[in-house]
Amino acid sequence: MVEQKAAASRLWAVVPAAGLGSRFGAQLPKQYMSLAGKTVIEHSIAALLRCDELSGVVVALHVDDKIFSGLPCANNAKVMQIVGGAERSESVELALAGLSAAADQDWVLVHDAARPCLSDQDIQALLLRAREHPVGGLLAARVVDTVKRASSQGEAVATVDRNDLWRALTPQLFRYGALRDALIHCRERGLPVTDEASAMEYIGGRPLLVEGSHRNIKITYPDDLTMAAFFLAGGVNV
Numbered sequence: 001m002v003e004q005k006a007a008a009s010r011l012w013a014v015v016p017a018a019g020l021g022s023r024f025g026a027q028l029p030k031q032y033m034s035l036a037g038k039t040v041i042e043h044s045i046a047a048l049l050r051c052d053e054l055s056g057v058v059v060a061l062h063v064d065d066k067i068f069s070g071l072p073c074a075n076n077a078k079v080m081q082i083v084g085g086a087e088r089s090e091s092v093e094l095a096l097a098g099l100s101a102a103a104d105q106d107w108v109l110v111h112d113a114a115r116p117c118l119s120d121q122d123i124q125a126l127l128l129r130a131r132e133h134p135v136g137g138l139l140a141a142r143v144v145d146t147v148k149r150a151s152s153q154g155e156a157v158a159t160v161d162r163n164d165l166w167r168a169l170t171p172q173l174f175r176y177g178a179l180r181d182a183l184i185h186c187r188e189r190g191l192p193v194t195d196e197a198s199a200m201e202y203i204g205g206r207p208l209l210v211e212g213s214h215r216n217i218k219i220t221y222p223d224d225l226t227m228a229a230f231f232l233a234g235g236v237n238v
């Protein structure tokens with residue numbers, strides 16, 4: 001009997017970009033702030049598009065977004081747009097629903113539009129390690145500061161053992177079907193999901209932590225844009 005060879009899993013990307021950047025406090029959503037000659041989101045998407053095996057990217061936009069369609073990357077044949085939701089997790093779930101060509105066993109990279117300093121090296125490290133893992137994985141960085149738990153009065157009440165603490169970054173890489181089902185599971189139960197890995201954890205998964213660069217910062221406050229410009233200009237090579 002001739003065994004049917006399983007079709008190779010394809011690689012997709014989802015870019016949550018429907019936020020309004022309230023903590024950043026600018027007139028424009030932070031993903032559209034200028035950075036090193038382009039907008040923040042263009043750097044984030046460009047990093048994904050440099051990955052040759054990517055089949056397509058779905059960008060989740062705010063319903064009132066009038067900017068993205070005017071960017072050069074919006075005309076890239078691999079780039080699709082959908083309207084996101086009120087929460088980041090909802091935007092990701094809607095983007096997955098928009099990936100009609102994806103098969104359950106395909107892989108999906110979810111990468112914040114607000115993380116413009118993602119390196120090719122980190123993407124390749126995540127793809128190499130997480131695709132060999134039964135659940136998938138995420139880029140992450142070890143916590144290097146002492147961590148305090150605060151009281152409601154803003155006083156340090158405890159020091160948290162940081163030896164096993166990591167900061168979750170993006171991209172995060174999971175199988176399309178498993179991630180879709182995990183996000184639905186969490187939404188139906190009102191479980192708080194701030195990243196894709198937490199949804200996978202809720203259904204019993206243990207995503208692989210792949211150490212990534214501390215330069216892969218999330219633009220949250222204005223100072224982050226200054227740091228990102230420094231990193232994209234090459235930073236200090238030690």
Ligand SMILES: Nc1ccn([C@@H]2O[C@H](COP(=O)(O)OP(=O)(O)OP(=O)(O)O)[C@@H](O)[C@H]2O)c(=O)n1
Binds near residue numbers: 024
């Ligand atoms: N409903 C939402 C909220 C956020 N995001 C995206 O998720 C990423 C990380 O979210 P965050 O840094 O919190 O962005 P904002 O929600 O814009 O920031 P803030 O919380 O300060 O308003 C960003 O690329 C943001 O555009 C999204 O797609 N949909």
Ligand SMILES: C[C@](O)(CO)[C@H](O)COP(=O)(O)O
Binds near residue numbers: 112
């Ligand atoms: C997904 C994320 O960037 C991982 O650290 C983070 O959880 C996003 O949080 P935000 O409050 O939506 O920015």
